[in-house]
Each structure stands twice: as C-alpha cells, then as structure tokens.
Amino acid sequence: MFVMSIWCSSLSLSSRSLAIAMVACVALLYFSYSFNVCLLASISRCLQQSNIRNLLALSSSTHNESTESGGSSNGSTSSGNSSTTSTRGPPVQTVTVQTGGSLNGAAPKYQMLRPQGLRPSRHLPDTLIIGVKKSGTRALLEFIRLHPDVRAAGSEVHFFDRHYQRGLRWYRHHMPYTIEGQITMEKTPSYFVTKEVPQRVYHMNPETKLLIVVRDPVTRAISDYTQAASKKADMKRFEQLAFVNGSYSMVDTNWGPVKIGVYARHLERWLLYFPLSQLLFISGERLIMDPAYEIGRVQDFLGLKRVVTEKHFYFNATKGFPCLFKSEARSTPHCLGKTKGRNHPHIDSGAIERLRDFYRPFNDRFYQLTGINFAWP
Numbered sequence: 325m326f327v328m329s330i331w332c333s334s335l336s337l338s339s340r341s342l343a344i345a346m347v348a349c350v351a352l353l354y355f356s357y358s359f360n361v362c363l364l365a366s367i368s369r370c371l372q373q374s375n376i377r378n379l380l381a382l383s384s385s386t387h388n389e390s391t392e393s394g395g396s397s398n399g400s401t402s403s404g405n406s407s408t409t410s411t412r413g414p415p416v417q418t419v420t421v422q423t424g425g426s427l428n429g430a431a432p433k434y435q436m437l438r439p440q441g442l443r444p445s446r447h448l449p450d451t452l453i454i455g456v457k458k459s460g461t462r463a464l465l466e467f468i469r470l471h472p473d474v475r476a477a478g479s480e481v482h483f484f485d486r487h488y489q490r491g492l493r494w495y496r497h498h499m500p501y502t503i504e505g506q507i508t509m510e511k512t513p514s515y516f517v518t519k520e521v522p523q524r525v526y527h528m529n530p531e532t533k534l535l536i537v538v539r540d541p542v543t544r545a546i547s548d549y550t551q552a553a554s555k556k557a558d559m560k561r562f563e564q565l566a567f568v569n570g571s572y573s574m575v576d577t578n579w580g581p582v583k584i585g586v587y588a589r590h591l592e593r594w595l596l597y598f599p600l601s602q603l604l605f606i607s608g609e610r611l612i613m614d615p616a617y618e619i620g621r622v623q624d625f626l627g628l629k630r631v632v633t634e635k636h637f638y639f640n641a642t643k644g645f646p647c648l649f650k651s652e653a654r655s656t657p658h659c660l661g662k663t664k665g666r667n668h669p670h671i672d673s674g675a676i677e678r679l680r681d682f683y684r685p686f687n688d689r690f691y692q693l694t695g696i697n698f699a700w701p
C-alpha cells in the first residue's frame with residue numbers, strides 16, 4: 325500500500341513536470357519563430373533599400389548622359405549576344421519597390437511607385453528618332469522627353485549601325501528604366517542613312533514607331549560641314565568639298581554632307597520595311613519657329629496626352645532658338661548646348677544656288693513619298 329502511494333505520487337509529479345516542460349518548449353518555439361520572422365523582415369527591408377539606391381543611381385546616370393551625333397557611343401559595361409526578338413522580353417534587371425523601402429531624395433516619379441508597387445525595368449525602344457543628322461534631332465528628343473510618359477536614352481546608342489553584333493540584350497541594357505505605360509525612346513541620327521538599319525529595326529520590332537526630323541538639305545549640309553570644321557582646324561572650304569574639282573558644274577554626291585541630304589533615296593529603303601503610317605516627319609524649320617506645334621503632332625502620333633505645350637517653351641533672343649521650361653511652373657529654364665545653333669560660315673551664293681538645283685528633284689520625290697510639301701527653296 326505504501327509502495328503504491330509512493331509510485332502514484334511520483335507518477336503525478338513526473339506528468340506535472342512533463343506538462344511544464346511541454347509548455348516551456350512551445351513558448352520557446354513561439355519566441356524563436358517570432359524572432360526569426362522579425363530578423364528576416366528587416367534583412368529583406370535592407371536589401372530593398374540598397375536595390376532602390378542602385379536603381380536611382382542607375383536611372384539618373386542614364387538621364388544625364390549626353391553625346392553629339394558623330395561622337396563616339398558610350399562605353400558598354402555589359403556584353404553578350406541575345407537572339408531574342410521580343411520588345412517586352414524579361415527585364416535584365418528588375419527591382420521591386422515595396423512599402424517600407426526608403427525613397428527619401430528620390431525623383432518624385434519613383435516616390436510615387438512605392439505605394440503602387442510598380443516595377444521599373446528596361447525595355448527595348450518602342451520609338452526611334454532615326455534622323456536626320458543636323459536637322460534638330462537633339463531638340464526633338466529634349467522636347468518630347470519632358471513628357472512624363474516618355475523615357476529616353478540620353479546618349480546616341482548607335483546600336484543598329486555600330487554595335488549590332490553586341491545583341492539586343494546589350495541594347496536593352498542601354499535603355500532607361502520605365503514603368504508600365506511609359507514609352508522607351510532612343511535617337512541616333514545616322515540610322516536614317518545606314519543601309520542595313522531598316523531591316524535590323526524591323527527584326528527587333530516591326531511595329532517600332534519612327535520619328536524623322538528633316539531640314540532644307542542645303543542648310544543641313546552647311547550645318548554638317550560647320551560641325552566638322554569646328555573639330556578640324558585646316559578644313560577646306562565648303563565650296564571646295566561640295567563640288568568635284570572645285571567648279572560648281574558637278575556636285576560631289578560622295579561627300580557625306582551632300583549625300584545625307586538626298587532624303588528620298590534613304591526613305592525608299594525604310595519604306596521597304598515600314599508603312600508610311602509608322603513614320604512621322606517633323607519639319608526642322610518648324611521645330612524652331614513653332615516647337616509646340618511640332619511636339620503636339622509627335623504626342624498625337626505616339627498616342628500620348630498633349631502634356632508638352634507652348635507653356636514649356638520660350639524664345640531665347642541671345643541664343644536665337646526656343647528654349648525650355650522643364651515644367652509648366654516655368655522653373656529651370658534650359659537651352660540646348662553651344663554645339664546646337666552654331667553660326668554658319670559664309671558660303672558663296674553661286675554654290676548655294678547650284679546645290680538647290682541639285683536637290684530639287686530629290687526634294688520633289690521626297691514630298692511625293694511623304695505627302696508633305698516642306699517648301700524648301
């Protein structure tokens with residue numbers, strides 16, 4: 325009887341301690357689980373913050389780049405060919421911006437992303453400014469990129485003419501980050517006159533929209549020459565270069581500045597791949613006289629709301645060209661750099677007349693192809 329009672333009391337003791345031990349275990353498990361969850365959440369927050377910082381640094385560096393036509397293209401950091409033909413393929417780098425990420429100091433555009441949880445990523449361009457060199461392509465790009473739904477590569481990428489072998493993955497890496505609904509744009513004026521480019525653009529995306537700024541080919545040739553002469557001290561006179569043997573009887577059609585101005589020939593190559601409805605021609609002359617009008621046409625063509633309007637432009641009498649207000653609030657006035665709007669040298673009027681005669685039939689053909697009379701003299 326005595327043994328039995330000892331056995332019973334020891335049994336009740338051990339089951340009580342077992343119960344206590346189990347409660348302790350459950351509590352321990354609960355605390356360690358909560359601790360780990362907190363730890364993981366804070367690690368992930370840190371990672372997101374550093375990703376966002378990288379993204380913003382990258383985005384602003386892309387925006388700040390700026391080179392001239394004819395200058396060398398930017399140095400590439402990525403390499404590798406890709407045979408993908410999708411314009412909206414998987415992004416090279418995708419950063420998810422979520423609540424909790426610190427976006428202090430970021431552009432307002434990106435601050436807005438936080439609550440929406442949108443994912444900025446790089447895409448191949450939907451729209452290209454393909455030319456024409458010295459016709460106002462930089463002005464067009466700077467004007468249209470004021471639109472919040474347009475993001476553009478700052479520098480001329482020269483993918484389709486110089487770097488095609490590097491592949492579309494390389495090209496996409498040179499594009500800016502965009503969010504859904506934004507247009508990716510690039511301008512390289514030499515695309516218009518490079519034979520292989522229409523087919524290559526078509527292979528990237530047959531629906532690519534093409535913007536072409538054109539200017540009186542004689543003034544354009546002089547502008548092209550002025551740029552070249554600014555880089556070479558002992559450059560021959562324009563009149564010596566534009567004609568064979570220096571006499572005005574024969575125009576040197578092999579000389580670059582002359583050849584580029586035969587717009588109809590170059591356009592015919594593009595029309596083998598793209599319907600006219602995918603091309604928009606912008607008058608370089610009108611882009612100077614009435615930039616809001618031309619930018620209105622561009623916004624309509626791209627299916628954008630007309631956000632960039634006459635409120636964004638003012639005529640700078642010192643520069644002699646329209647300059648920009650970067651916002652409707654008329655803050656931060658901005659003119660294009662010194663290499664845009666140069667003084668041209670005096671060219672003999674006989675040479676100019678001869679060049680006008682030379683271009684006239686090509687201009688007429690160009691008006692016929694485009695359905696627009698640019699009324700060049």
Ligand SMILES: Nc1ncnc2c1ncn2[C@@H]1O[C@H](COP(=O)(O)OS(=O)(=O)O)[C@@H](OP(=O)(O)O)[C@H]1O
Nearest residue numbers: 393457458459460461462463547645646664665666
């Ligand atoms: N707003 C404004 N400000 C300054 N310049 C303007 C502007 N709009 C058009 N232009 C004309 O643009 C010409 C340069 O053309 P591009 O930008 O196509 O040149 S480039 O091919 O990129 O080098 C440049 O040619 P030049 O006058 O010969 O320098 C200008 O006439």
